[in-house]
Amino acid sequence: MIRMATLNLYHWAAPGIWWYARRDANSEGDDQSVHDASSWNGKQAWLRSLLGDMDADLVGFQEVVSVDSLRELCAEEGYPHFATVDAPIIEGGDVYVRPVQALASRTPFEAEAFVAPDGFAEEAGLKPDWRIRRPAVKATLALPGVGETLVYVCHLKSKGAEPRNLRFEERTPLQRQVRDTVAAISRGHVKATMQRTAEASALYHEALARVAEDPDRPIVVMGDLNDDPGSPALEALAATSSPKSIGGVDLADIDPASRAAIADHVERCRLFDAWRLCPRDPLREARQDTHIGSRGASVLDYILVSNALNPHNPDAVASVVRHQVYSAHFRGLGGDASNSDHAAVVVEIAPRQTA
Numbered sequence: 001m002i003r004m005a006t007l008n009l010y011h012w013a014a015p016g017i018w019w020y021a022r023r024d025a026n027s028e029g030d031d032q033s034v035h036d037a038s039s040w041n042g043k044q045a046w047l048r049s050l051l052g053d054m055d056a057d058l059v060g061f062q063e064v065v066s067v068d069s070l071r072e073l074c075a076e077e078g079y080p081h082f083a084t085v086d087a088p089i090i091e092g093g094d095v096y097v098r099p100v101q102a103l104a105s106r107t108p109f110e111a112e113a114f115v116a117p118d119g120f121a122e123e124a125g126l127k128p129d130w131r132i133r134r135p136a137v138k139a140t141l142a143l144p145g146v147g148e149t150l151v152y153v154c155h156l157k158s159k160g161a162e163p164r165n166l167r168f169e170e171r172t173p174l175q176r177q178v179r180d181t182v183a184a185i186s187r188g189h190v191k192a193t194m195q196r197t198a199e200a201s202a203l204y205h206e207a208l209a210r211v212a213e214d215p216d217r218p219i220v221v222m223g224d225l226n227d228d229p230g231s232p233a234l235e236a237l238a239a240t241s242s243p244k245s246i247g248g249v250d251l252a253d254i255d256p257a258s259r260a261a262i263a264d265h266v267e268r269c270r271l272f273d274a275w276r277l278c279p280r281d282p283l284r285e286a287r288q289d290t291h292i293g294s295r296g297a298s299v300l301d302y303i304l305v306s307n308a309l310n311p312h313n314p315d316a317v318a319s320v321v322r323h324q325v326y327s328a329h330f331r332g333l334g335g336d337a338s339n340s341d342h343a344a345v346v347v348e349i350a351p352r353q354t355a
Contacts, residue, residue, distance in 0.1 A: 003345045004058055004346065004347050004349065005048075005347075006224070006302060007344040008155070008291075009042065009047070009063055009342075011035070013101075014066040016145070018034045018096070019034065020095065020097060022094070046329065046339040048073065051078075054217060057345055058141065058151065059079065060153030061102040063340055064084065064099050064100050070293065080105055082102065082105075083137060084102045084137065084147075085135055085137050086113060090319075099134075103137045105139075105141065105150060106180075109139045109141040111138065114138040114152060115156075117205050117209065118204065128329070131197050136155075138152055145318065147218070149216070149218045150219045151212055152207075154225070157192055166181060201237070201264065204239060204271065205309065206268055207221065207306065216308055217308060218306055219308045220303060221305075222304070225301070225302050237271060272310055275287060289325075290325055290345060318349050318352055319349065323345070323346070324345070326344040329342035
């Protein structure tokens with residue numbers, strides 16, 4: 001069995017590094033915006049315990065700022081292979097404004113930064129200088145019993161839409177200030193949704209190109225996707241919509257054998273939400289939330305796989321057999337939400353011959 005995990009670490013920043021601004025509370029209303037020695041030691045102890053509980057073979061992380069400390073901790077916990085593909089942005093020497101993603105593994109791998117494919121921005125109707133805000137980690141691993149596997153660790157654009165740079169003259173009436181602020185928030189939601197959905201689509205285009213090269217090579221996309229299971233971003237990434245026509249010809253006008261062949265090819269082109277692939281009782285087993293915040297709990301963290309890991313594919317090289325959410329700290333068991341406002345998601349994969 002191979003176990004893969006993803007976890008947003010929630011400000012993995014050593015004491016002395018502030019989160020987004022030097023102030024008593026950050027923009028999300030947290031009690032602090034910098035770790036002290038006690039909270040930092042507690043956070044590290046929590047992560048060590050969680051890594052032991054998950055027993056994953058590889059772990060993708062988001063919101064990493066203090067890269068060296070995470071690398072050292074992972075090595076001590078049995079993950080000697082570690083990589084990031086970008087550097088966190090820290091302003092003024094002590095305020096971080098952009099974290100990075102990381103991958104830790106028991107298996108050696110090669111890693112590079114994933115950026116949008118050539119021509120993607122133009123084809124998607126985006127500005128020529130459009131880019132993915134937080135470059136994903138793209139890694140190639142040779143997994144036991146599975147073979148060469150591509151893994152992408154990503155953190156898509158957040159839903160945050162607070163207009164941080166909006167300023168008013170002193171004589172501006174309060175009513176006008178409020179009206180302009182809520183209008184700016186509305187526009188911010190549009191921009192964030194467009195950016196996040198475009199990033200998801202860019203990842204899908206990359207995955208589709210790799211499937212075309214070798215449909216039997218498994219692909220895994222994991223991370224904090226910052227959106228709900230039924231959102232446009234997830235639809236763009238998983239390609240859940242089926243075509244109604246091919247080459248301008250309505251599928252209803254195509255013979256049944258050809259329609260079946262088209263449906264088979266569509267399945268090969270998809271990425272599958274691992275949770276939906278696992279056996280479960282839909283009447284009893286609701287999907288577990290992976291994020292808890294001021295607006296309530298939601299599902300934001302996912303592991304998606306290509307058809308090469310689809311248990312419904314008779315030619316799959318391996319199969320997703322289990323999906324787990326580690327959220328004990330949400331319930332005050334073994335920690336609290338200050339360790340992370342995200343849960344860890346773990347997927348177990350069985351090579352076909354042992355499934």
